[in-house]
Amino acid sequence: MLVAVGIGPGDPELLTVKAVRMIKEADCVFVPGNVAKEIISPYRDDPVVLSFPMTDDEDYIKKCMYKNADLIVPVAKKGLAVFCILGDPNFYGTFKRLCDIIDEKYPSIEYKTIPGISSITAFASASEVNINGGILITDGSPQDSKILLKVKNPKKIMKNLKTEGYREFILAEKMYMKDQKIFRNEEIPEKSSYFSVMFARK
Template identity: 35%
Template sequence: MKLYGIGVGPGDPQLLTIRGKRVLEQVDTVFIPGDLAQTIISGYVSASNIVEIQFPMTTDKDKLQKAWQTAADHVVEKTDDKAAFVTIGDPSIYSTFGHLRRALRNNHSTIDIEVIPGVSAATAFASAFDVDVVSGTNLMLAEAPNGTAPTGPDQMVLLKITDVPTTHSKLTEAGYDVWYGRRLFMEDESTVITQNPDDLEDRDYFTLGYARHQDIRFPSIGGGENNGT
């Protein structure tokens, strides 16, 4: 048995890689973690070949461990030869697939697993915000749920910002300018790019931020060069 972990990109079906598309068209079964992933691949995969796997929304480690193992067992049970598990972004960056892969390796070690990279929001943000991440400065990738706000590096890409106003307050107090993007490259016309935290008061898992410290000299958003904005 072989399982492909395929990153389908940040939301636009056209940002799926050629390699990912070819594999999706060849496998017998495609496992998905939710509706958004299915929307992205719907033009490449027959609905009859798609199997959804549910993961609980909880921070309870024991429940999550059990859910990942149940999912791994389900994948093995439903796969005869070759299958794929698709995930938003890249399979190796803050992805559900990482948990599934560990569960498979722990209890189904004979399975051949191949990862096919995808365009991640952690890199696609630069195109959406029209900014160059230049050499000579450091860049950190981190999650920022529930109002958390990591600080320290010159630049940060923060994923899963679920309390934008609180995170924004902490970051600006620490001397950062921040741009936010919600549902970048998604085709449901819900994309938002803003510096105003009041535009994003409601919680949405698909919200990220780009923060850069005001004391560091950067090319400005949209071109030119400045200190801060």
């Protein structure tokens, strides 16, 4: 099993309890550079540092991804491989690209993610900015997705978003609580909890 663990924005004390436990229990821990290695150093002193180059050379990036997958997969086949990533592994991270390579070359490998504090929520705290109301978050690429909070009438919202060209919908209700539910597309109910988030993608 491969588990990607979000290790937050930089302070080792901002890792979740679950993240620390997974790092300590792992058969091997992998990190994407020395910054991540330093962040987890209070909990693990033997991580394998992988190369994830900051470059526009897509061929070189893909070559490194294949090499990293070849290092991680033997551990994931036999036990627990933990890949630590700054922020959150599903929020503007490199983990998805790594998984695409693993799916292609090693389709039997299972993987999952453990969330971490993202740069967005870390920014709000570090700068003492209180965020309420609608916001736009972008890395400059075309906007093809939306995240909606407190979605009490998800079916109605989904219907309206379809008229704007959105085609993929996921509703998460009471995330990480004992009665968490995840609905996709036509499974999405008429009503939902206050503790709900909807994702929509064109």
